[in-house]
Amino acid sequence: MPLIRDVKTLGQQAKRALRRRRAQAEWDSYEAERGALPERHFEAVIYFADTVVNQYQLRQWYEPMRRLSVQHPVAVVMRNVQTATALKEECPLPIIVKRTVAEIEEWLETQRVGIVFYVNQNTRNFQMMRFRDPAHVFISHGESDKDYMASNQLKAYDYTFIAGQAAYERISKRLIDFDVDKRLVRIGRPQVDVEYEGPTLPDDGRTVVLYAPTWEGDRPSMTYSSLKSHAEPMLDALLATGKHRVVYRPHPRTGAYDPMFKEVHSGIVAKLQRANTEDPSAHHMVDTESAFGWHLAAADVCVCDISAVAFDWLATGKPLLLTEPASPEAEVDRTGLAGLIETFKAPDAANALGIIESFSSEETRAKFAAIVEQYFGDVTRGGSTQKFIREAGAIIRRRASPVLSPS
Known part of the structure; x- marks a missing residue:
């Protein structure tokens, strides 16, 4: 067995070396x-x-x-x-x-x-x-x-x-x-000033729900993902209505640490494909390729975990369902967003429709606006980019030097 492992290891190293050489040749050209x-x-x-x-x-x-x-x-x-x-x-x-x-x-x-x-x-x-x-x-x-x-x-x-x-x-x-x-x-948040290119979804009255779970994390304190705990019952409820369109946007690192999450991801992809086959007008989407951003304008509701997606979405003022980590070891800051809005727990996942409706009130929108102010300040279009350029420029002018010295 050790010999077989050694042979496999050498084979993997050879493949990696070959990929590097090919990439270097392409880059040189x-x-x-x-x-x-x-x-x-x-x-x-x-x-x-x-x-x-x-x-x-x-x-x-x-x-x-x-x-x-x-x-x-x-x-x-x-x-x-x-x-x-x-x-x-x-x-x-x-x-x-x-x-x-x-x-x-x-x-x-x-x-x-x-x-x-x-x-x-x-x-x-x-x-x-x-x-x-x-x-x-x-x-x-x-x-x-x-x-x-x-x-x-x-x-x-x-x-x-x-x-x-x-x-x-x-x-x-x-x-x-x-x-x-x-x-x-x-x-x-300069990214909120950017207009992102993305696919065009049918304008047919369906409520577009963005589900964007984070990855599983590489240590207990970072186990925020809802993929294994919330996804299946929530998606089953949404897919059954005929009135919702799901845009599934998994984190790029899904399954990088725990292969089980890759299996769950594959199951979700298959579930959405089956739903589209059964109802071709549904146009549910699995998005693993495009840059994140176009989703903010295209979706009506977002379900996500404790991650950057929650905060990018927050600035839209549209309903946000923030999941409660199923793992008791996940480090949850109750003085942060998870303490400011009610989190979406795994046992409630099958009741996703009711929770979405309860989050759509004017009172909730006003509450979100106050939270946006707390996290981002003024989100007037273009303001964050101007701040970023101004602060970076001031540092550059102070630090720019004709010769850079190593330590």
Whole structure:
């Protein structure tokens, strides 16, 4: 048996090596056709050291960064050539691949970078932080009440861009010896200013319900997903009415840690396919490809877990059903959104229709508006993007330097 395992391991390593070589060859060809990027040009960098599986974290910043780039040119520095190859056509910003710290240092010395943005907490972020002159800014990949959003890792960055007062309070309560007034910068949620392209759903009077569960998490405190606990009875109730259209939007990492969730996901896909076969006018949708965003305008109701989706949806003012994690080990912040609105518990999943109707009142809409103010501040169209560009620009002007020095 050990010999068989060794052979399988060697085979997997060989396949990975082959994929890397192919990706490198494709990237080299693309880079040669694109030509050299200008020197003394880029003033900001998004550093993304991750693999393709986490590309969604970068995607949601495309448009805000493109708008920043009009005033302060932005490049994306990647460490993984396979990720760069996968994203080179869709990313509106120039991508630079630097596999070693030495290569990053050489490139930075040719530029005027005053700020480096980070969308996640990849351990390789620490390698980029050796450079002293640019400001290192954590922007995350969404506002939420997940335990992740108040990690002690925030202390590694010069600044953390946050959405609003709720994030300020969350971090100030949880982090010890952290200067929130100096290091937290409110910018709202620039993603709410973006008009997203997406599929057109039939305009036939059906109520469109977005179901967007998060992934299963990689530790007990992060087990927020409702996929195993809520999905089946809730969907059975919605599919039976003939008056609802379900748009199922699973998290890109579903099943990455627990394969059982991938099986549950496959079952949901099959369920929606059967429903469409039985009623071709239903047009239920499984969306695993498009960038998240178009759903905010297309759907009438959202059912989701404690995640960034809840907060992006919240700003629409439309009914939101926030699930209660089935796992007692999930870290739920009752001073956050889960304490401000009634959560949707697994035993009530079959009664989804009644809960949706109860959440559609004017009183609930007014309550949501107050919560939006708490989390995002003013959500007037364009305001968050202006704040983001203004705050980033101020840091760039303070930090831009002709030569970047490593530690």
